[in-house]
Amino acid sequence: MARSAAHSGPPGRDPDPGGPDPRRWQALAVCLVAGFMTLLDVSIVNVALPSIREGLNTPESELQWVLSGYALAFGLFLIPAGRLGDARGRRAVFMAGLALFTLASAACGAAQTSLWLVVARLVQGIAGGLISPQISALIQQMFSGRERGRAFGMFGTVVGISTAVGPLLGGVLIQAAGPDHGWRWVFYVNLPLGALCLLLARRLLPDTPAAGRVGPRDLDPVGVALLGTGVLALLLPFVQAQQWPGNGKWLLLVLAAALLAAFVGWEARCARGPTQPVLDLALFRLRSYWLGCLLILLYFAGFTSIFFITTLYLQSGLGYSALQAGLAITPFALGSGVAAAVGGRLVGRFGRPLVVAGLAMVAAGLAGTALAVHLVPGPGAGWAMAAPLLFAGLGSGLVIAPNQTLTLAEVPVPRAGSAGGTLQTGQRVGSAIGIAAVGAVFFAQVGPDGWADAYDHGLLVSVAFVVAALFVALADVGADRRGRRRAEREPTDTPRSTV
Template identity: 70%
Template sequence: MATTWVAPEEGCATVTERDEPDPRRWKALAVCLIAGFITLLDVSIVNVALPSIREGLGASESDIQWVLSGYALTFGLVLVPAGRIGDARGRRMMFMTGLALFTGASALCGAAQTSLWLVLARLLQGIAGGILTPQVSALIQQMFSGRERGRAFGMFGTVIGISTAVGPLLGGLIIKVFGADEGWRWVFYVNLPIGIVALVLARRLLPGPDHENRACLRDLDPIGVLLLGSGVLLLLLPLVEARQWEGPAKWLLVPIAAAFFGAFVWWEIRQGRRGRMPVVDLALFKVRSYTLGLLVMLFYFAGFTSIFFVFTLYLQSGLGYSALLAGLAITPFALGSAVGASIGGRLVNRFGHALVTGGLLMVVVGLVGAIVAVDEVPGHRVGWAMVAPLVCAGLGSGLVISPNQTLTLAEVPPVQGGAAGGVLQTGQRIGSAMGIAAVGSVFFSRLAADQGRDWAGPLRHGLMVSVGFVLAAFVVAFLDLRKGRTSMPPGHAGPRAR
């Protein structure tokens, strides 16, 4: 479904909708997914390169932590305002801006001569990823409708799942090929040719804005952006720095963040009453499918992302696996996720929210199976023992991410797709940071109690916390299903924008 804009008053724009599928939409989707893949991949791929970075740049533990957390922090910080600007000023323009910035920042990361250089380049790279990512879900909303939209979101869900799970494997392969000394640089350089090709194709294939009059500058709501950004920053900081900042004082930032979110809600309501466009239309949260889908993603990503965090530590530091072998051990999850997402994209119209609920149950079963495997098959053979449980969890994950994304955005008007997708992605980033903080705290406290002698025990306890988060997502999805909510067809545009 495309959009066309008409000007009700000088210099401002509003939106009407017309049904004209873009004939190049599938090629354009491929460009979106390639760009989305490399930005999400960089959340996890750097993990296995950290020992090489530490040695090559003489980086401190704090520097290493910021190489990881700095990207996640700035990524999550700009998602919502970037989505809103894309809605107002053109998604292709924002997509290409983010992709060009990401490609340039990747080159700066690879060329880093000091740890400070690398940290600053990673912050810039995170900003670029945050600019680009919400445009992908918004463009899917814009270009597709009906069953096609379910398939398109299924592919996007595959990208989300695989990019997170396959990162350690790709990082290990790159370091194996280019060597421990320079391999970490190629973890970043590999983005350059992909980014350049995607930029050229994006200019040719992505739909441009269908309006002559752009949104008013005041409609971009800079005060709302500042309030929301401050709240996200203050909430994410203690989560991503949970291990680095000692003592409980850091958690005082959480109630301060809540105050900023409260001020943001007040301001957005005020904007609406004055007839101006808010950063996020709070009426979205009256749409049950959107609010509950957001909660499912928040809890699920808290459990989902933390799985790879503790598995990688256990396999490499505890069992002495190489970066490549550790990545291979996690690959069954990625393969299962790819298959599950493909199936989920085709079945979401038929089974709706029951598909998500069943997928969450499969993830719980798979993770419990992994805990049993660690107990029953200690030592180096545990990688083989975890194949079946990880495939099960991966299949379930594929049935969760893409169908939930489709159903969550089903009733969102395409004109609000960027902002709505940005909020959804922000929830995922907050969930990821929350999960890693909680699971990491349990994992390292148990490891310290055992004085580093037993790595299997801390892994089991960490995975139990991950299971707890996934169960929370399951409860939300199950209660929603019990209330008999019928899922709307993913092509339904929902309430029309005003």
């Protein structure tokens, strides 16, 4: 992607013409804590599922919805919430989402039946979808140039650590509070953080300069309905892949394609009329934007599925406790956290080649993890996979934050919310596709003595997704170099005047 844009920031798009907000780093800290909570709840529940099943007598079908219901609701609301924040005010939408997330977390922890828990998780996912796109939009608004790269680097650290550290933190809470009530503290831990963030957000977060009063028609309700049903039809067969036997569920993908095509047609019509579209399709004319969205979709398909099959392999295959399984994944979280902060500082200098290097490291680290489990298939597998997972984590830190910086570099700040929401929707779609694909291969290989082989096969599918993302990044680097060569040739190729 355009290296110059990443290096210096888009010209003329400073968040504040009168100078940067002196409290911007404090405001960023509030955003990052809120982002940590919402993303942590994607993965922390994995290790709590056995305790939830015992505590609430939860059937397998409803247990799956404790996981997939959150991810589904989260993904459905990202783009509409981003548009709402752009139009109505990012601070107001952020605070509303944070208040709802905190209340829904309390409801999850207090659940007395599995249905209660599933409904509360759906509400919690909606709240997470309201919060998340405001974070990237606020970073676009508050920072520019190299500072924006640093801020996105810190956000990338949060994304990597929250996803990877979830099983560890969940294991610690269950170990401390006991299997009967430990799962409730997986949700209650959000309450003090949510309350503190809510108080600080009102004081520190900036207003949105272009925001004003908007009516329902200004938020493109037809576009929101088409997009929501299209994304639902796209995600549902993947998140329910293990619960819905047979191939009939894949017909929903045909429906999803039709609904999303209708959405594109409607948005194009809105762009020519008075209605403000929920998603500005002109963003996809920016190579930096659409390639970044495709890259992150493929990467998250490989990235998030790692933790799904690793916790299954260690707990169900090798008899690890929730805490031990979380500790085994910690090297990836540590590597990702360290490298993300570095990647945010280096992206302005190296641009897309930095992401290429990170993707190559992740692919090599995951392949090494599969080899380690093959060579040490017994209880020592957790130690054997530590070094390759650390290497993969270091690579991951050079992917997520730099890609976000490069993808949004040319996006105008007034559209930052919907652009960030679209980017994160790609992450959620990628996660659902990856977990379904990798999980299908993993479960097909599981047998009495087949846990190590199943893990090997699952990791190979994860590597395939990462390699596909690597090809996208390489294509972008090649296109960028060809563009620079053409620009260098243009002055010499222009014929001289003969006057």
